[in-house]
Amino acid sequence: MNESSLLKALIESLRCLPGVGARTAQRxxxxxxxxxxxSGERLAEVMGRAMREIKQCSRCRTLTEHDTCRxxxxxxxxxxxLCVVEHPSDVVAxxxxxxxxxxxxVLGGRLSPLDGIGPEDIGLDLLEARLDEGEVQELILATNPTVEGEVTAHYISELAAKRNIPASRIAHGVPMGSELEYVDSGTLSHAFEGRRKYS
Amino acid sequence: MNESSLLKALIESLRCLPGVGARTAQRxxxxxxxxxxxSGERLAEVMGRAMREIKQCSRCRTLTEHDTCRxxxxxxxxxxxLCVVEHPSDVVAxxxxxxxxxxxxVLGGRLSPLDGIGPEDIGLDLLEARLDEGEVQELILATNPTVEGEVTAHYISELAAKRNIPASRIAHGVPMGSELEYVDSGTLSHAFEGRRKYS
Structure with a gap:
């Protein structure tokens, strides 16, 4: 109770950052x-502007302060x-x-009926309109290899199939530099199913 | 080069936080x-206010947005x-x-002639004026047990001695819950020198 109340508010607010607990926030x-x-003043100003001005790209739904992203x-x-990903950070990656x-x-999420997230919540109406434009000749499905990511990829592949647009899925297998011994069995089984001719 | 420039500015600005590198800032x-x-908007607002309004307590030099701290x-x-510490966070601790x-x-640092930090930079003129008020009957030196912290404690103890005010130093020794085997030799030697009658 002896700290300045503004200091306390600052420490409390910093905890909204991912991975920042009480002690880190205080530090x-x-x-x-x-x-x-x-730097603190600059961060405050930039963060305020970013929260107010950054919105979704009207074409791909990634984050941008302009109408369409770069x-x-x-x-x-x-x-x-056209490559479909779950998050703006996936575009960067x-x-x-x-x-x-x-x-x-950019979907901004994935289909998850249990959480009430349906096709329109992840912009699939916009994606369908995009596919209807007729320019896209390959749809690359790069959602995460989780259960929901796979379901989402499957759902989108059907939207593409309806329009006779070929869809592909990024490869899943043993990560480069890893050792088979330490790779989980789901990944290893995918790596065998997805094997390609050695050339 | 394909990210929004405001997003990039935000990621760059977040790196002023201690322990936050490029990847964490992006996340x-x-x-x-x-x-x-x-939460981001609130953090931006609180941080801006804190950076502008929080200053030193006119009496003890800790951080506060008021003229004197609570x-x-x-x-x-x-x-x-009167307890002398190096940083506002030490008061909290x-x-x-x-x-x-x-x-x-609160000194806000410690004497460090090599870095050009002398007595007035850590507010010792204010501390002397405080001691001259005549109310303080024990000065507790709680600077950190580093070389500079010890030098600073020694320097301040002489300011107290000049005014016949008894000064004490917080005890240094084996931390509670630790094992002798793993304690560094400097700490163990302090613990022996500072031993007290078992009662």
């Missing part, structure tokens, strides 16, 4: 107040390829790791 | 934007006891762990 608050107020606004990308040059569609 | 930004904008403003505490009911003086 963060004291660090900013004692050593780095300028990828959708880039005409040099391959319009015949694919962009950083792969040479993929097509467009994306 | 935090996406988490707030996708799942918890209200402890200094509490007349029920014991005015004969002492308050939570002990039954200490006197007042505090």
């Amino acid at each position: 963060m608050a004291f660090h900013l107040l004692e050593n780095d107020r300028r 990828i959708c606004a880039n005409p040099a990308r391959q319009a015949t390829l 694919v962009e950083q790791a792969t040479g993929y040059r097509g467009y994306y569609f | 935090m930004a996406f988490h707030l934007l996708e799942n918890d904008r209200r 402890i200094c403003a509490n007349p029920a505490r014991q005015a004969t006891l 002492v308050e939570q762990a002990t039954g200490y009911r006197g007042y505090y003086f």
Whole structure:
């Protein structure tokens, strides 16, 4: 009860950050107040603006402060390829790791009837309209390999099949650099089913 | 280069928090934007206010948004006891762990001539004025048991000696619940020097 109430409010608010508990929040608050107020002020300002101004891209539903995101606004990308992912962070991961040059569609979640999340909640109406445009010639399903991610991929593959658009699923198997001995059995079984001709 | 520039600015700004690297900052930004904008807005607002409004208590130099902190403003505490600590977080730690009911003086650092930190930088002029008031009858030195913390404690003990005010140093020894075998030799040697009559 002896701390400043504004300091207490700051410590409490910092706990909304993932992975930040009471002690970490306290350390963060004291660090900013004692050593780095300028950065703290800047963070406060940028965070406020980001929370207010960042919204969904009208075309792919990723996060952007513009009407369409930089990828959708880039005409040099391959319009015949569309990659469906669950989260905006998945776009970042694919962009950083792969040479993929097509467009994306971000669901913002996955089908989960038990949580009341249906097709429209993950923008599948928008995706259907996109497929109806007729430009997409391959739909790459890159939802997570969880039960719900697989169900979602299956559901979307049927939307594509209805329009005679080929759908593909990213490969699941043994991660590079790992050892078979330590890989879980589901992954190993997928790796065997998905084996390819050695060339 | 394909992320929104405001999103990138948010991720970059989050890295001013201690212990937050590039990946954690990215996770935090996406988490707030996708799942918890209200908390993000509140954090931004509270942090902005805290950075602008929280300053030093005019009496003890701890952090507060008022002119004097809640402890200094509490007349029920014991005015004969003054505890000197390095940081505002040390006040919180002492308050939570002990039954200490006197007042505090927060240095905001420690003497470090090599870094150009002299007596006035850690408020010792203010501390001397406080000792000259004549109310303090015991000065408890609770700086950290580091080389600089010890030097600082020694320096302050001489300010007290000049005014015939008894100074005490918090005990250093084997932490509760630990085992002698695993305690470093400096701590163990302090524990032997500081041994007390068993009662």
